[in-house]
Structures are given as structure tokens and as C-alpha cells.
Amino acid sequence: MNVPTIDIESVDIDAPMFEPSAFRLSDKQAEWCETARKLGKAKFAPRAPEYDREARFPTENYKDLYEAGLLALCVPERFGGGGAGYQSYALTAAEVGRYCGATALTWNMHVCSTLWSGPLADDLEMSPEDREAHERRRAIHYKRIVEDGAIYAQPFSEGGAAAAGGVAFSTEAVPVEGGWIVRGKKIFASLSGNANYYGVLCTETEPDGKKSRRNTLYLAVDANAKGVSVVGDWDPLGMRGTVSRTLLFDDVFVAEDEALMPRGLYFNAAANWPHMFMTLSPTYMGQAQAAYDFTVAYLRGEVPGMPPVKRRMYPTKQIAVAEMRIKLEQAKALWFQAITEARPNPSKDQVLRAWAAQYTVMEFANDIAQLAIRTCGGQSMLKSLPLERIYRDTRCGSLMLPWTAELCVDRIGKGALYEPGETDDE
Numbered sequence: 001m002n003v004p005t006i007d008i009e010s011v012d013i014d015a016p017m018f019e020p021s022a023f024r025l026s027d028k029q030a031e032w033c034e035t036a037r038k039l040g041k042a043k044f045a046p047r048a049p050e051y052d053r054e055a056r057f058p059t060e061n062y063k064d065l066y067e068a069g070l071l072a073l074c075v076p077e078r079f080g081g082g083g084a085g086y087q088s089y090a091l092t093a094a095e096v097g098r099y100c101g102a103t104a105l106t107w108n109m110h111v112c113s114t115l116w117s118g119p120l121a122d123d124l125e126m127s128p129e130d131r132e133a134h135e136r137r138r139a140i141h142y143k144r145i146v147e148d149g150a151i152y153a154q155p156f157s158e159g160g161a162a163a164a165g166g167v168a169f170s171t172e173a174v175p176v177e178g179g180w181i182v183r184g185k186k187i188f189a190s191l192s193g194n195a196n197y198y199g200v201l202c203t204e205t206e207p208d209g210k211k212s213r214r215n216t217l218y219l220a221v222d223a224n225a226k227g228v229s230v231v232g233d234w235d236p237l238g239m240r241g242t243v244s245r246t247l248l249f250d251d252v253f254v255a256e257d258e259a260l261m262p263r264g265l266y267f268n269a270a271a272n273w274p275h276m277f278m279t280l281s282p283t284y285m286g287q288a289q290a291a292y293d294f295t296v297a298y299l300r301g302e303v304p305g306m307p308p309v310k311r312r313m314y315p316t317k318q319i320a321v322a323e324m325r326i327k328l329e330q331a332k333a334l335w336f337q338a339i340t341e342a343r344p345n346p347s348k349d350q351v352l353r354a355w356a357a358q359y360t361v362m363e364f365a366n367d368i369a370q371l372a373i374r375t376c377g378g379q380s381m382l383k384s385l386p387l388e389r390i391y392r393d394t395r396c397g398s399l400m401l402p403w404t405a406e407l408c409v410d411r412i413g414k415g416a417l418y419e420p421g422e423t424d425d426e
């Protein structure tokens, strides 16, 4: 019997996730995605197992992201950055997520400090005085990133209802001469001990001590400032390289110029630019693609370093791959639409779609990863291959506030059945 030889080049598992001409990407978008893919394939994928095993922050990857201009991707061009908007960021981040989930997820926290203070803030109403002050202040942050490769984290979770958007953040900023005194605690602070600045969401206290969500401030706290400490261990199921330990702020002085957004702007953004909370999804979109790509290569006997054994001829495997592909296409199509219509004051339909996209990506990524392991079989769950890491990492997506899978379901159901202001009270 003639055994056909395997053409290793026949399936490109590093092909663009969103083929530029099919998805009408701009040349710049295609270029950013290609940069991410090349870095991912050459550098991030080989390093990922070690970061995962040691639960260590991907410092080396951050040097590469800086050198490739990706730390400043969303810094507006006039400040020396890439000038990428929301959709461009999401597409690029998905490509990073294919190779190292922890890098993509932490890079999201960093990029949000520039995306929210940059293109998002530009879309929102501000007084001329606030706009002028914001322009001057963000120049300080962007210079640190563009010139020095500074890394910004984004700790907002506190373990209470604030991260879901229900109540004011407990972490407080007490106004003092020239700035604020910040005190409080943040849990799950990705990049803890590794970022240069923590972009902390906190509540500016009123003179009577009352706390309101309207008074949320977004302040950059220097990681080396007096009173900042990182505590607790970090030995989780997945996303281990994010190093999301607990941060304590013990009467930390933060100067006025460290505000990443003017007073009131975060509250305004949360209400009027809701897609700002969907930026965790690209990481998991990329991981869903990676789980599928690996499965195809594995069943074809084309995984480098593995014996070239084919398993694709079994109908059950073909059905499982079809199921994975259908889920992947569904997630990609819905997600692409949602990131494309991210804008200020979206329609109700667009917001429902964004929640549905977030839910779909977070849940399907893990569904696809578990189907991948079942379909590839025992060898695929060995730590020498990426699938078991993707399986563990993707389990985390649905848990991330403020748009956890559960909260998305709650909001879609309520939003679909009620118009604003409607109740069932007699």
C-alpha cells in the first residue's frame, strides 16, 4: 500500500485569523496583525510553557512588544504612538492571544490605559478646560510608554460589587493639596510587581465622606510609591503568567497629573462607551483559534516534534472538528461585528450584540479547547503541547468582570424584555 507523504506546508496554522481582504482590514491593520503573529510564533509561543509552569510574568515578551511599537499601539500618532483604534487593537490582540494567553491578557490591561485615555476619551464630552488638562496629562503618560517602555496595569477588582459596576469602588482617593491620598485594596491585579504604574479605579470622597460612582477616578499610581505593596501568592488554574496578586495602597500620595481621565469621565465612558468592557475578549478569541488550529495540525499528523501519525480519517474526529469549526466561525463572525460597531452611544441592539459576543467568545473558547483535547486524545494533554494550557487559560475568560458570562446572560435577558424605565410594578 502506498502511504502518501505528508506535506508539512499544506496547512498554515499561523495564517491570519481574519484574512485582510475577506474582512476588509486596512493595510495598517493587516500589518499590526502580522507583526503580532510573527512575534507570537517566533517568541511568545516557545516561551509560554515556562511562564505558565513558573507562574512568571512574561517580561521578555514585553521587551519585544515595546521594540515592535505594540506597547504604544493605541497611543495617538501625534504623541508618537501607533494611533490604532478599538477594532485595530482587538484584531491585533487576538493574534497575540493565539500564542500566549497571559501576554495577551496583561497587554490588554496596559493597552486600556492608552485606549481609554486616548481614542475613547476623544469621543466623549468634556469641558474645554478638562480637555486641555487631559491633553497635557496624557502626554506625560504616553511619553513614559513611547520613550521608556513603561508598563501600566489596570487593577479595579476589589472582591465586592464595584467591579461589576453596581456600587462605588471602596478604594478611595481623598483630595489633598496637589493631588490625592489613595487607600484601599485591589484583588486579581494582573501585572502586580511587574508594571511600572497601576491604573487604579477609585472613588474620590466627598467632604461628607459619601461615595458615588459618578466620582470614580482613574489614577496612575507609581509602583514604587511609598505605601504601595504587593501581597499574597499566585498559584491559579490558568492565566498563570498574569501574576494577578493583591495590591495594597496604604495612604499613597498621587499627584494631580497622574489622572488618566478627568473627573467624571470614567463614569461617562462606562455609560456611553460600553464596548470598553469587551477588551478582554480578544485574548480568548485568539485562544479559540489556537485550539482549533492545533487540532487540525494534530489530526493531520503535522505537529512539529510529534510522530507524523494521521488521525483525520475517523468519522468521529471529522464530526468533532466540524463542531469546533462551526463554533469558531460563529464566535468570530459575531465578535468581528461587535468590535466593528464599538462606538460612543451605541444602539440597544449593538449593546445586546456586544454582550452576546463577549458571552460567546468566553464560553466557546473553553468549549473548543475541551473538544480539542477529547478529539486529539491522551497525548494532547501533555504539558509538552499547548492544548492543556489553552484549556486551563480559556476557563478563566467567563469569570472576568464586569462582563462575566453570567452577567452577560442576565443583561441580555433583561435588556431584551424591558425597555429603559419599564417595570412590572403596578
Ligand SMILES: Cc1cc2nc3c(=O)[nH]c(=O)nc-3n(C[C@H](O)[C@H](O)[C@H](O)COP(=O)(O)OP(=O)(O)OC[C@H]3O[C@@H](n4cnc5c(N)ncnc54)[C@H](O)[C@@H]3O)c2cc1C
Pocket (backbone or CB within 6 Å): 109, 154, 155, 156, 157, 158, 159, 160, 161, 163, 164, 166, 187, 188, 189, 190, 191, 238, 239, 242, 244, 396, 398, 399, 400, 401, 402, 404, 405, 406, 407, 410
Ligand atoms: C486571570 C485573571 C486575571 C485578572 N486580572 C484582573 C486585572 O488585571 N484587573 C482587575 O481588576 N481584575 C482582574 N481579574 C479579576 C476579574 O475581573 C474578576 O473581578 C474576578 O475574577 C472576580 O472574582 P469573583 O468571581 O470572586 O467575584 P465575585 O464578585 O464574587 O463574583 C462571582 C460571580 O458572581 C457573578 N456576579 C457578580 N456580581 C454580580 C451581580 N451584580 N449580578 C449577578 N451576578 C453577579 C459573576 O458572574 C461573578 O463571576 C482577573 C481575573 C482573572 C481570573
